[in-house]
Amino acid sequence: MNLVFPHTFVPWFRSVAPYIHAYKGDTFVVAMAGEGIAAGKLNAFVQDLAIMHAMGIKLVLVHGFRPQVNEQLKAKGHPARFSHGIRITDAVALDCAQEAAGQLRFEIEAAFSQGLPNTPMANATVRVVSGNFLTARPVGVVDGIDFQHSGVVRKVDGMAIRRALDTGAVVLLSPFGFSPTGEAFNLTMEDVATSTAIALQADKLLFLTEIPGIRENPDDPDSPIDTEMSLAEAERLLASLPAPHQPTDTAFYLQHCIKACRAGVERSHILPFSVDGALLMEVYTHDGIGTMIVDEKLESLREATADDVGGILQLIEPFERDGTLVKRSRTEIERDISYYTVIEHDGVIFGCAALYPYPEARTGEMAALTISPQVQGQGDGERILKRIEQRAKAMGLESIFVLTTRTMHWFIKRGFQQVDPDWLPEARKRKYDWDRRSQVLVKRLT
Incomplete structure (x- = not known):
């Protein structure tokens, strides 16, 4: 039997109330790295999203799938190749990406359909909508490397996404886009999430990642997390860092947060999927748990x-x-x-x-x-x-x-x-x- 202690629960719930009021009707783009799904965090993550949805937040969910595609490639005996932090997507990798995206979409929709008693999903009704909201173009040849079927976002159909959000649905985006000729391109989760947040002028862009946030001293793995950075501070830090090549590099997610804030997204966040409830703590507590980047100090x-x-x-x-x-x-x-x-x-x-x-x-x-x-x-x-x-x-x-x-x-x-x-x-x-x-x-x- 779960015990509720009024002397702790009531003050805590009251302290959360201002954030519930503040964010009701806001639009959040939430991106979860495929590594988090591979680590078994999907069900808890979806439960937290369902709670936020019940609080009146409009949600766009973008999933990554790097480890899932790598697993498909390994099963086919095909190497995974990357450059500049982007997958080189040949025909085999494109097939693997399509298979991985289909499987993940199925798992995510199934997770949102749960309704077991005595769980956060009890009495929850969350409809998930997905579709061809993204137009893409090829990355092309960069520094002599042909990225083949890898692409970047050309356009986001923000109006169609808004219509879906206004019906009360959660919009699910996979990192795939299509050209006007119908050609499919493998995109990065970070590009999709950032471009979508900008197109919607979202109130928040949140990355659930392998890293805990941006440390006050990026060279010291034990230094504290910088919970809030101004855009100017973030830009100065990014300029001092080497170009990122993998998601665990400090600059990897930071560059996307800066791009979003420059383009009008009020706040962008980097937080760890390894911490249970990280999304709720980041949104509904004063200091959060990861790093928030804002165009100017919110205080x-x-x-x-x-x-x-x-x-x-x-x-x-x-x-x-x-x-x-x-x-x-x-x-x-x-x-x-x-x-x-x-x-x-x-x-x-x-x-x-x-x-x-x-x-x-x-x-x-x-x-x-x-x-x-x-x-x-x-x-x-x-x-x-x-x-x-x-x-x-x-x-x-x-x-x-x-x-x-x-x-x-x-x-x-x-x-x-x-x-x-x-x-x-x-x-x-x-x-x-x-x-x-x-x-x-x-x-x-x-």
């Missing part, structure tokens, strides 16, 4: 507006409940919203603080400084403090002060000094709660 530090009241209330409520913060009503926050600064990431507020000026004393109170537990330790508190200091200076204030019962050391480390409550401006002193016995700390602004 913004800005002054609050009336639309932020609900997000601020949700953020500070747990801290009010445990006594860290003084309770504030919705009416108070609505009234004072112009005093607030927030940190927003992808439409969700993860930090806030307010600055209440006392111009007659040339000081201001920083209140309700809050950082979500999900992102604590990442420097957002310092960023908000710096913005509050900038706002105070712009008002001509010479200092800011805080009242705290639990976080005194955090402020002292950042230049605040403790003073007696009698230091407070007269207007603030009258509202001081002597029962709460908050510490008063002041920082001079230079």
Whole structure:
């Protein structure tokens, strides 16, 4: 019997809700390397896609088939040949690719048709649509190498794919395209996924790959994954890397993510198929699990507006409940919203603080400084403090002060000094709660 623990499940489910709302109706192109299917990840992957589909996301699924084609070639005693990271597709390889694609399409459609009780597919109804959505042209001869039946995407029938998505179906694309004369070309999964995302101006392009993402130091296999890169950062990194020859090379998927972002796809992702639930973690959690590349940083530090009241209330409520913060009503926050600064990431507020000026004393109170537990330790508190200091200076204030019962050391480390409550401006002193016995700390602004 599965046990549900409300004290962990309910806060977790509530934390996911903003992403469910944000992505409802969005279009995602999801590409899974054939290696992931060969590793037995297909059923779990399809279950996660079905959950996302139920959340209102429009999905285009592109599958790869490198190992499957290699297996077919091996069975026929024919060598697999590659150059420039692309398969050289002779007549035998083309037949093997067609066989592998047909078998994989069958397996994927069967996986989406599951409905076993007590599984994520129970009560799921997911229709899968595929077709000749891709027009292709030959790669041709490159550096003296004839790629024969290997091709690149010439055109994606975005309108037809949109019509299929609008009926509620998942669109399945194999890495095959056809010329206007009916000739078939073997394409790469990466080319198909990137071209389709661009044609649809998709909200996300996600690659489930052999690599865990882009490491902060690509030369160090133990360095942490860079969870978010701006397009400019990604372009600089790509320029410093050697040309990729295989999918495990850092530049291999990175080049496609950059191409998509340059062409208007808002975000592109590289994440590992080896981690169960990687797709859900990447989409529905703050930091994700792989690398996300965006045209500009999604996190913004800005002054609050009336639309932020609900997000601020949700953020500070747990801290009010445990006594860290003084309770504030919705009416108070609505009234004072112009005093607030927030940190927003992808439409969700993860930090806030307010600055209440006392111009007659040339000081201001920083209140309700809050950082979500999900992102604590990442420097957002310092960023908000710096913005509050900038706002105070712009008002001509010479200092800011805080009242705290639990976080005194955090402020002292950042230049605040403790003073007696009698230091407070007269207007603030009258509202001081002597029962709460908050510490008063002041920082001079230079």
